[in-house]
Amino acid sequence: MTMSIDVNLLTGILAIIGGVLILIKPKLLNYIVAIYLIVVGVLKVLPYVT
Structure with a gap:
């Protein structure tokens, strides 16, 4: 089973971390x-x- 990360999910997470x-x-x-x-x-x- 491979885990793929959606680009939109990744950019959302980066935005939250950056904001904090x-x-x-x-x-x-x-x-x-x-x-x-x-x-x-x-x-x-x-x-x-x-």
Whole structure:
């Protein structure tokens, strides 16, 4: 049995984690947004590359 993660579920989880981290430490906002954009971009482009 293989476990597959839906992209929408993953982006939702990342958004929740990012929001909590920003509330705890607002100076992390720039890094969290940058990492989030990179991860979402890679996940959206990946199906077209492979």
